Amino acid sequence: MHLLEARALTKRFGPVTAVDGLDLTVGPGEVVGLLGPNGAGKSTTLHMLLGLITPDHGSVELFGMDLQRHRIEVLSRINFAASYVDLPGVLYVQEILEAYADLYAVPQSRVRDMIDLLELGRLRKRRYMELSSGQRTRVQLGKALINEPDLLILDEPTANLDPDAGDRVRSLLVRLARDNGRAMLITSHNMPEVERMCDRIHFMAEGRIIASGSAAELTTSFGADDLEEVFLKVARR
Structure with missing residues (x-):
């Protein structure tokens, strides 16, 4: 069972579609990255997953329960941090x-x-x-x-940390996922961090996920040397 499953999430702000039919899953012990340039829809997606914004369409299930119907129960089992x-x-x-x-x-x-x-x-x-x-x-x-928490949602988890502290925090988070079966969804602009931590990576652009896979799969698919180059190619589309 997925700890997090979002289906066809859509959110509009006036004429702007911030998130457009997004599907996303995170399983036990899995670290999933959600990446993309500014304005891609990442923050809006996280806010819908946390119940801070109600989607115009689609659904969010946490631990097999609908977020809207079991809000208190499911939110007690997750947590969030952002710089x-x-x-x-x-x-x-x-x-x-x-x-x-x-x-x-x-x-x-x-x-x-x-x-x-x-x-x-x-x-x-x-x-x-x-x-x-x-x-x-x-x-x-x-x-x-x-x-x-069984599910941890982190927006730029090591932002502002010095290299040594950042390295220790990354090791800690990976250990919590691998050893304790906790699920994590992270956003980051630190591509080496994403490559080191994430089992799967989703790239967003204009409210949609346009590419998914491991770091190795994405670099191969985009004909890139590293994840940083993949990010730049996605941002320039």
Whole structure:
């Protein structure tokens, strides 16, 4: 069974069709990349999968249940992080994680787990608004992992991290998927990251998925040397 299955998702904003008949699946232990140039429809797609936007047409099933009919049940089993979404700036890092532990009704011991896992010990008594962009990214990931989600949706998961921290986070995320059977859907403009992490990759353009496959399959299909070249060819279509 797919943990995530979207069928014929369509969303229009006035005369603009942001997402046009999109089909997408993610299975247990699978890391799937959703890539494309700005304006391709990625963010709108993620917002529909999270129930933040209602599609004009199509459906989203999570864990075999319709998102609209079983919203509370399915959303308790997923989580989301994005570099562009801010957390309450006046709260301390530990307070933020404690609040989300309460929200997801998980033991407060998960707060210590996240602080240790993402090396937030020296930041736990600092206000979120005082953190650097890379530090905020780590707190966002701590919030996203606090409930041990079965499905994790990540928009630019290592944005703003220095190379060493980014490498550690990528290793962590891949390990969580491979060892614990968690599903992940990620967007990223870091092509080496996508190539390393993703089992399957979908390229979007003008609201549609125009190419899918592993990194090796896509480079072969597009006659490219690497995934970066594939991205540039898709963006120029």
